[in-house]
Amino acid sequence: MNFSSDSSEKLILALDGMSKEDALSMIRRIPKLCWVKVGLEMFISSGPEILRELRDLDLKVFLDLKFHDIPITMSKACRQAARTGAELITVHACAGREALKQSQIAVIEGAKESGYKTPTLLAVTVLTSWSPNNFSQELAVNQSINTRVKFFASLAEEMGLGGCVCSPLEAKALRRLVDQSFELVTPGIRPIGDDLGDQARTMSAAEAISAGASRIVVGRPITKAQNPLEVFERFCREIDSV
DSSP states (O other): OOOHHHHHTTOOOOOOOOHHHHHHHTTTTTTOOEEEEHHHHHHHHOOOOOHHHHHHHHEEHHHHHHOOSSSSHHHHHHHHHHHTTEEEEEEGGGGGGHHHHHHHHHHHHHHHTTTOOOOOOEEOOOTTTTTTHHHHHOOOOSSSSHHHHHHHHHHHHTTTSSSEOHHHHHHHHHHSSSSSSSEEEEBBOOOTTTTTTTOOOOOOOHHHHHTOSEEEOOOHHHHTTTHHHHHHHHHHHHHHHH
16 A cells, blocks of 8 residues: 655654664665654764765754753754754753744754755653653652643744644644644654553554644654564555544
């Protein structure tokens, strides 16, 4: 069974835990792949050059470095990130109002200086590795994850950001809260019955899209599979089923 181009646009392949050589080799075996995510591990091991190599393969890049610092440092980092041509860039929402505001201005300026389209700045709300119990006990937060995620998503939208990163469990509530154009990007995607790994708040691909996710991020279920192309296509067909 074939799948639509729309489904492949909604699936971001996370290259976490892979060497540059292995990642590029696998990517070439998935011809309909549109999006890849470069996180801290690959960015540090391979350097900014990996972003150019991925773009040379006509791939869209989600640069997931989750900047979190004082406003001026965050904004300068975002400005440089926008100059790479990445289409999605992440910052931590908990950096606060001024940091988010300055970072959004910076990505506009950085992209303009380099001749690229302005990337979508995504605010990371609460990492999908946090369970409700650990969140309250280890961070001493007297607030539920759902409430905190809603607050951060609203703050990001107010500061002009284009979207947020949340778990699929929060997508439905956020979709009712934010504008339809506000992107909800959801990691924590696992096939039903699959090992959760280090993720605590998960859904299947179809469940996440049905809940209102704009795009889903999938890593190890594809990259660790014996046949990554087959699993990628299976995810795309699942998205099309919604």
